[in-house]
Amino acid sequence: MKLTIIGTGYVGLVTGTCFAEMGNKVYCVDIDEKKINDLKNNIMPIYEPNLDTLVRENQEKHDLIFTTDLKEALDDSNIIFLAVGTPMREDGSANLDYIYSAADNIGNSISKDSLVVIKSTVPIGTAFKVKEHIEEIIASRGLDINIDIASNPEFLKEGVAIEDCMHPDRVIIGAEKEEVFDLLKDLYAPFVSKHDRIITMDVKSSEMTKYVANSMLATKISFMNEIANICEVTGANVKNVRIGIGSDKRIGYDFIYAGCGYGGSCFPKDVQALINTSIDNGYTPELLNHVEIVNANQKKVLVNKVVKRFGEDLSGLTFSIWGLAFKPGTDDVREAPSIEVIKSIIDKGGKIRAYDPKAIETFKVAIDDKYIDSIEFVNYKYDAINDANALILVTEWKEFRNPDFEEIAERLSEKIIFDGRNIFDSKIKEEGFELYQIGC
Ligand SMILES: NC(=O)C1=CN([C@@H]2O[C@H](COP(=O)(O)OP(=O)(O)OC[C@H]3O[C@@H](n4cnc5c(N)ncnc54)[C@H](O)[C@@H]3O)[C@@H](O)[C@H]2O)C=CC1
Numbered sequence: 001m002k003l004t005i006i007g008t009g010y011v012g013l014v015t016g017t018c019f020a021e022m023g024n025k026v027y028c029v030d031i032d033e034k035k036i037n038d039l040k041n042n043i044m045p046i047y048e049p050n051l052d053t054l055v056r057e058n059q060e061k062h063d064l065i066f067t068t069d070l071k072e073a074l075d076d077s078n079i080i081f082l083a084v085g086t087p088m089r090e091d092g093s094a095n096l097d098y099i100y101s102a103a104d105n106i107g108n109s110i111s112k113d114s115l116v117v118i119k120s121t122v123p124i125g126t127a128f129k130v131k132e133h134i135e136e137i138i139a140s141r142g143l144d145i146n147i148d149i150a151s152n153p154e155f156l157k158e159g160v161a162i163e164d165c166m167h168p169d170r171v172i173i174g175a176e177k178e179e180v181f182d183l184l185k186d187l188y189a190p191f192v193s194k195h196d197r198i199i200t201m202d203v204k205s206s207e208m209t210k211y212v213a214n215s216m217l218a219t220k221i222s223f224m225n226e227i228a229n230i231c232e233v234t235g236a237n238v239k240n241v242r243i244g245i246g247s248d249k250r251i252g253y254d255f256i257y258a259g260c261g262y263g264g265s266c267f268p269k270d271v272q273a274l275i276n277t278s279i280d281n282g283y284t285p286e287l288l289n290h291v292e293i294v295n296a297n298q299k300k301v302l303v304n305k306v307v308k309r310f311g312e313d314l315s316g317l318t319f320s321i322w323g324l325a326f327k328p329g330t331d332d333v334r335e336a337p338s339i340e341v342i343k344s345i346i347d348k349g350g351k352i353r354a355y356d357p358k359a360i361e362t363f364k365v366a367i368d369d370k371y372i373d374s375i376e377f378v379n380y381k382y383d384a385i386n387d388a389n390a391l392i393l394v395t396e397w398k399e400f401r402n403p404d405f406e407e408i409a410e411r412l413s414e415k416i417i418f419d420g421r422n423i424f425d426s427k428i429k430e431e432g433f434e435l436y437q438i439g440c
């Protein structure tokens with residue numbers, strides 16, 4: 001098939017590359033000229049394992065084309081995917097400016113009947129509005145072109161995006177016509193060994209499914225973080241409790257790891273957007289509101305423990321941070337708990353020495369300028385520890401899981417560790433470490 005993907009970010013670039021890998025001809029279109037020029041030279045705008053290799057191989061096969069020329073792409077495609085960003089506005093609602101601007105561009109450039117598929121995460125009802133918007137522009141151009149619309153939300157996780165895309169748990173397709181379902185089923189057939197993984201439904205339910213999936217996962221995490229806090233005051237251990245409840249098939253082990261809060265570009269914005277959609281439609285969601293409140297508090301848990309140990313005034317103290325990315329496997333720091341931890345420590349007079357395998361550069365861009373002078377970034381994990389008063393682990397990169405504790409002990413000025421992801425074994429206490437974890 002011939003596809004245009006509008007928006008070459010995490011989702012557009014990864015899904016476009018995976019479609020090309022299956023032999024489709026894919027145009028990845030973006031308005032960001034630098035990004036497109038870099039991609040033509042196999043320079044990746046994001047860190048995602050194995051992405052660079054797949055992009056290079058598919059460009060060499062001429063199945064993957066990066067361009068800013070939407071018209072050239074649309075003229076040669078029969079399916080158009082919208083994968084532009086839908087960030088959070090200040091009031092918590094989804095900002096659809098990029099969606100409508102891309103819809104404008106489609107309306108002004110399209111020259112033949114096409115299927116438009118919304119892959120971005122959009123509020124319920126948006127797909128129909130986008131179709132109307134494109135049709136109005138086409139009509140104003142005096143043309144008679146048929147547009148079909150579908151919703152096909154994306155469920156990939158950063159850090160394992162290629163794997164998720166190649167082997168999805170499910171593919172959700174929301175559409176109105178049998179021929180649209182058939183076309184998209186054919187497109188996705190190579191990605192699913194079992195056809196029951198392709199789930200078809202109406203367009204609005206498909207849009208809703210995306211928000212509900214993310215909100216359910218965020219709810220599981222906030223629930224477990226609350227349980228961790230209760231474990232802490234009662235003397236129970238949340239790691240044991242997780243194993244105890246996860247063994248029940250109805251609950252499962254996944255996404256019930258307590259920690260220092262969820263971050264990323266999607267959980268915070270999608271839970272908020274669902275709250276806003278509900279309120280706009282006259283329903284006040286109590287549970288979802290509290291999922292966000294619990295998470296906001298959880299991002300403060302590590303610093304609360306630091307203050308309990310060292311006092312409110314952290315002047316003269318240096319804290320070593322392991323992990324800046326919002327999760328392992330990515331250089332993305334959007335809504336990362338590390339930002340909250342680092343800012344609070346500096347606000348209390350402390351200094352930071354930070355290491356992350358991939359996210360140092362993105363973090364430098366994301367953090368407010370006023371904090372940057374109080375942070376020293378290092379490229380070797382043990383250098384971050386030199387003479388620090390404590391080590392604070394915020395992101396559970398694999399290389400932190402089994403470190404050399406003798407080296408840590410030698411380099412730290414005090415043998416104190418705050419483990420925000422519960423990855424260290426409490427037996428290090430026997431080696432003289434003070435270990436503070438979440439809910440243990
Ligand atoms: N990041 C993730 O892991 C996931 C994101 N999503 C959803 O997918 C959507 C996209 O997210 P990301 O890929 O993270 O966004 P992103 O911000 O990484 O990329 C969006 C891209 O769209 C481009 N763009 C904006 N307007 C354009 C236009 N008119 N024409 C062409 N390109 C345009 C931007 O230049 C940018 O390169 C969002 O709705 C997000 O919620 C869904 C699943 C996973």
Ligand SMILES: O=C(O)[C@H]1O[C@H](OP(=O)(O)OP(=O)(O)OC[C@H]2O[C@@H](n3ccc(=O)[nH]c3=O)[C@H](O)[C@@H]2O)[C@H](O)[C@@H](O)[C@@H]1O
Binds near residue numbers: 217260266
């Ligand atoms: O819509 C999206 O953008 C994506 O959002 C999440 O993916 P992602 O944000 O990449 O990362 P996750 O692995 O879900 O982790 C999100 C956050 O939750 C935290 N988390 C995760 C699991 C857990 O048990 N505990 C926990 O605190 C992570 O540390 C991280 O900060 C969803 O998992 C994807 O299915 C979805 O497509």
